Amino acid sequence: MAAGVTYEPIATTTLNTDTSTIAFTSISGSYTDLVMVISTQLSAASNAYIKLQFNGNTAANYSVVRLYGNGSSAITDSFTNTSDIDTGFMPGADGTGKGLIIANIMNYSNTTTFKTCLIKWNSVAAASTKQYTVSEIGQWRSTSAINRIDLTANSGNFNSGTTVTLYGIAAA
Amino acid sequence: MANTYVAMSTITTTSSVSSISFTSIPQIYTDLLIKVSARTNAPYVNGSFYLEFNGSTSNRTAIRFYGAGSGSGSSDTNLQIEGNGTSSTTSSFGNAEIYIPNYASSGYKTMNIDHANETNAATAYVMMSGWLWSNTASITSVVLQADGGTTFSQNTSATLYGIKNS
Numbered sequence: 310m311a312a313g314v315t316y317e318p319i320a321t322t323t324l325n326t327d328t329s330t331i332a333f334t335s336i337s338g339s340y341t342d343l344v345m346v347i348s349t350q351l352s353a354a355s356n357a358y359i360k361l362q363f364n365g366n367t368a369a370n371y372s373v374v375r376l377y378g379n380g381s382s383a384i385t386d387s388f389t390n391t392s393d394i395d396t397g398f399m400p401g402a403d404g405t406g407k408g409l410i411i412a413n414i415m416n417y418s419n420t421t422t423f424k425t426c427l428i429k430w431n432s433v434a435a436a437s438t439k440q441y442t443v444s445e446i447g448q449w450r451s452t453s454a455i456n457r458i459d460l461t462a463n464s465g466n467f468n469s470g471t472t473v474t475l476y477g478i479a480a481a
Numbered sequence: 482m483a484n485t486y487v488a489m490s491t492i493t494t495t496s497s498v499s500s501i502s503f504t505s506i507p508q509i510y511t512d513l514l515i516k517v518s519a520r521t522n523a524p525y526v527n528g529s530f531y532l533e534f535n536g537s538t539s540n541r542t543a544i545r546f547y548g549a550g551s552g553s554g555s556s557d558t559n560l561q562i563e564g565n566g567t568s569s570t571t572s573s574f575g576n577a578e579i580y581i582p583n584y585a586s587s588g589y590k591t592m593n594i595d596h597a598n599e600t601n602a603a604t605a606y607v608m609m610s611g612w613l614w615s616n617t618a619s620i621t622s623v624v625l626q627a628d629g630g631t632t633f634s635q636n637t638s639a640t641l642y643g644i645k646n647s
Contacts, residue, residue: 316486321646346512346646348582348591378546378556378609385554405615406589409582431611433544434591442544442556442593442611472583474511474646476485 314479319343321474327352327466333458333475338418340477345458347410348472353401353465356432356439359410360393360461363424363449367392375445393461394447397430398439401465406434417455424449484645491640497522497632501625503641508585508619510643517577517596519564520634521627526600528566528575529628532612534590536622540615547608561628562596563608564637569600574637584620589613 317340322331336343351357362371371394374387388395399408410430417424426449431442449455460473487510492501506513521528532541546556564575575598581590594610614620623641627633 314485316644318485318646346582376546376554378544378554380544380556380558383546383548383554383556406613407583407591409580409591409593409611411580411593429593429595429609431544431591431593433542433611433613434589434615440544440611442546442609444609470588472646476646 317477319475319477321472324467324469324471326469329462329466331460331467331473336456336458337477338454338456340418341416341480342478343414343417344476344478345412345414346474347397347460348407349399350404350407350468351399351401351462351465352468353462355401355403356398356435357401357462357464358395359397359399360463361396361447362393362459363451363455364453364457365459366449366451370450371447373445373447375443377441377443379441394426395463396428396445396447398432398441400432400435403436404434408432408434414455420452420454422452424451424455487643489641489643491638493638494633494635496635499627499632501633501637501639502622504622506621506623507643511583511646512644513581513584513620514642514644515579515623515639517579517625517639518574519577519637520574521564521566521631522634523566523628523631524568525566526569526604527598527606528564528631529561530564531560531562531626531628532579533624533626534614534616534620534622535618537616542613542615543610545608545610547606549604549606551603562594562610563598563606565598565600569598573598573600581620587617589615589617590620
């Protein structure tokens with residue numbers, strides 16, 4: 310059996326101007342899992358969250374549980390019935406560089422299960438006292454196949470130079 | 482279509498060594514990924530190592546959080562990445578996955594590291610680190626340096642992958 314491509318870049322966005330929203334649309338349903346890698350610094354004065362939404366859905370259909378460290382304490386918390394997955398408290402203008410978000414969205418194209426994404430991110434480049442390393446899980450309570458992903462800066466814009474790549478992982 | 486995920490180099494130690502080096506890293510990929518299986522001769526459960534970039538030990542910062550198998554979790558700013566040491570179960574090696582996006586870019590380099598060890602005892606560690614190398618140079622070499630004069634044990638291995646975004 311000829312080997313197909315297992316790990317394939319679907320789309321890459323590299324900003325050349327500050328932008329408030331980045332979207333991946335018409336996502337093919339031919340993969341099994343998605344991986345999204347985000348490298349960004351925001352134009353907000355300080356750290357701000359990234360709102361992650363699927364299929365343009367802005368209703369209160371999301372929830373998050375997270376575990377994180379700030380260099381002195383390990384903390385866990387959760388959020389229910391939110392209108393987006395708040396992820397990546399990314400460095401703002403007072404930081405020294407980009408933060409990093411890696412999101413794994415398993416089984417994104419099935420139509421029988423809610424959609425869950427395993428996310429890890431860090432903002433070590435943020436101003437001191439605002440530096441975090443985080444592991445979290447977000448859920449979108451919909452059985453629809455994911456065909457669109459929207460990322461919106463909760464404050465300010467994604468800076469020019471932000472890169473976001475969406476990869477598809479095929480099953481055997 | 483060009484390969485997206487390419488194994489560039491695998492190093493498996495055949496004797497005790499103080500470091501594992503990936504040099505002359507091609508600048509043709511978008512991100513780097515290093516998968517590690519490590520044990521050192523440190524007399525602890527943990528066998529720690531660090532990363533050095535382009536021969537430099539400067540401008541490295543980290544936030545780390547972890548659980549040790551009981552009680553509450555912890556967080557610190559330690560640069561150490563944890564494999565297994567000699568106080569852990571024989572033949573046990575810790576795992577680490579190091580993801581470095583945009584390694585050839587002109588900005589500071591932020592990276593994520595998952596690492597853990599296990600020893601079938603009450604205390605072992607599951608950790609996640611966020612790292613920052615505050616240097617605008619493109620990464621051309623990565624060294625895994627065993628901590629504090631210790632050495633990596635035989636059969637420690639590391640593989641460097643290049644990932645392309647197009």
